[in-house]
Amino acid sequence: MKFLFRSLVVIFLSVILFSATASAKEIAVIETNLGKIEVEFFEDKAPGHVKNFKDLAKKGFYDGVTFHRVIPGFMIQGGDPNTKNNDRSNHGMGGPGYSIKAEFNDTLHKRGVLSMARSQDPNSGGSQFFIVVEDSNFLDGKYTAFGKVLSGMSVADTIVNVPRDPKDNPNKRVEMKVKITNR
Numbered sequence: 333m334k335f336l337f338r339s340l341v342v343i344f345l346s347v348i349l350f351s352a353t354a355s356a357k358e359i360a361v362i363e364t365n366l367g368k369i370e371v372e373f374f375e376d377k378a379p380g381h382v383k384n385f386k387d388l389a390k391k392g393f394y395d396g397v398t399f400h401r402v403i404p405g406f407m408i409q410g411g412d413p414n415t416k417n418n419d420r421s422n423h424g425m426g427g428p429g430y431s432i433k434a435e436f437n438d439t440l441h442k443r444g445v446l447s448m449a450r451s452q453d454p455n456s457g458g459s460q461f462f463i464v465v466e467d468s469n470f471l472d473g474k475y476t477a478f479g480k481v482l483s484g485m486s487v488a489d490t491i492v493n494v495p496r497d498p499k500d501n502p503n504k505r506v507e508m509k510v511k512i513t514n515r
Contacts, residue, residue, distance in 0.1 A: 369484030427458035
């Protein structure tokens with residue numbers, strides 16, 4: 333009888349632990365020299381973009397890249413591997429060596445939304461992303477929104493207001509390191 337009771341307790345505790353682990357959501361933590369931004373993902377709206385971002389982050393792809401385009405009243409953009417180099421002439425031109433298919437969805441580009449940057453071609457996104465600092469409905473249905481800021485919008489607000497050059501690149505590097513973690 334004791335054995336049966338212990339077995340039931342172990343099974344019960346295992347089920348509780350598994351449930352807690354299964355319900356934990358992965359988030360991104362973007363650490364910068366100005367603070368950290370925590371982002372949740374819209375896996376149901378843009379599964380390919382979420383997987384791509386997580387895979388790149390887990391490989392360390394984003395570590396050492398900068399927010400290279402900051403436009404007050406609009407957004408902060410980062411994720412270009414070319415920004416690991418101090419030669420600003422190539423900032424904004426790099427990617428992971430491939431592009432992913434657009435996953436336009438019904439998410440509105442409201443303050444705090446994480447979206448994939450791209451060129452004129454809707455299917456040209458790869459690694460560069462942006463965080464909207466003010467509602468930007470003109471992007472709705474034209475860019476793939478794949479997450480939103482959970483905490484740290486004040487950090488994004490600080491980043492968007494740093495002094496910048498004529499190409500909207502911050503005068504001083506705002507480097508990032510991105511980790512994927514459970515919340």
